[in-house]
Amino acid sequence: MNAIISAADLRAGTAVREPVLLDVRYRMGGPPGRPQYEAGHLPGARYVDLESELAGPPGAGGRHPLPPLEVFTTAMRRAGVYDGGRPVVVYDGGQGWAAARAWWMLRWAGHPDVRVLDGGFAAWDGPLETGALPPADGDFTPRPGALPVLTADQAAELARTGLLIDARAAERYRGETEPIDPVAGHIPGAVNAPTTENVAPDGTFLPAERLTARFAELGATKAPEVGVYCGSGVSAAHELLALHIAGVPAALYVGSWSEWTRDPSRPVATGPTP
The missing domain is CATH 3.40.250.10 (Rhodanese-like domain)
Structure with missing residues (x-):
């Protein structure tokens, strides 16, 4: 869909x-x-x-x-x-x-x-409303688990056995700067694919064939499993959406770098994508 x-x-x-x-x-x-x-x-x-x-x-x-x-x-x-x-x-x-x-x-x-x-x-170039609407009376009942998620240990394992994508800006991935979290760098074995490269200058997604080519270059189309993380699990969802458009299923490491760096025993890598 x-x-x-x-x-x-x-x-x-x-x-x-x-x-x-x-x-x-x-x-x-x-x-x-x-x-x-x-x-x-x-x-x-x-x-x-x-x-x-x-x-x-x-x-x-x-x-x-x-x-x-x-x-x-x-x-x-x-x-x-x-x-x-x-x-x-x-x-x-x-x-x-x-x-x-x-x-x-x-x-x-x-x-x-x-x-x-x-x-x-x-x-959007259509009409707008102002103010706030009253609460609706929806009946949605969540059934969690329809999409896969990763724990920190699973993300580390996936970086060794499949493809783990870091969706942050390249300079944060390389460890040159870290404006938010306490440690700079990335999960060892992860590759970098910034979310900014998923979209055109106007913020719309690139065509599916271009996204497919982008992720194929990273090995996503051949990897046995793909996972994504970012700083805190927000921009990684954008990468997952781009992967979905490209036809590549992937799991989200929700905790992402902000969880990873809370444990000082977890390893940290720096430098460019290997």
Whole structure:
């Protein structure tokens, strides 16, 4: 199933009919997304907060661990997500990371039809609503496990036996700088494929054939198993979405580098992709 939808197709209503719209605008370290939502959003969209509803409190599991299931369930029902296959379209400001996290979480929780608005809010040229909609009465019941996840030990093993992709910027992967986490570098054996190279200058995803070629060069199409991590499990979801478009199944290491570096016994590598 197609995991992205263009603004033109969404506005025309031909690709999906009566979708549930989720606004997940978010910027790491930036202002909250709710004021942006209330200032203008796609008609019928409801706001979902990444920090409190698509992630749990920071801790041993990293900066953006999975939220408690009851928190996620309440958020999705309040946003109008239903069982029964009614499609969901998620969007953020245009970077794609937050929308991809919402896409991944809903798919992981068993929703069969979730798409990301390609290019996000910046690509939308249709009408807007202001203010906030009242809570909906969705009935979505998550069934976790529909998509694979990795523990730290499994990620380390996959770096040896399959393909583990680090989705962060190249300079963070190489260990030249680390603006967020306490240790610079990467998981030994991981290869680097920054999420910024998944998209065109306008933030829309590259065509499937170009993404397939990109990941094939890394060995993803021949690896027995593929996993992805980033700083805290958010931008890695964007890489997973790109891999999905390319036809490559992959697992998410949710804790990512922010969890990995909490244990000083875990090894750290620096330098370019081997």
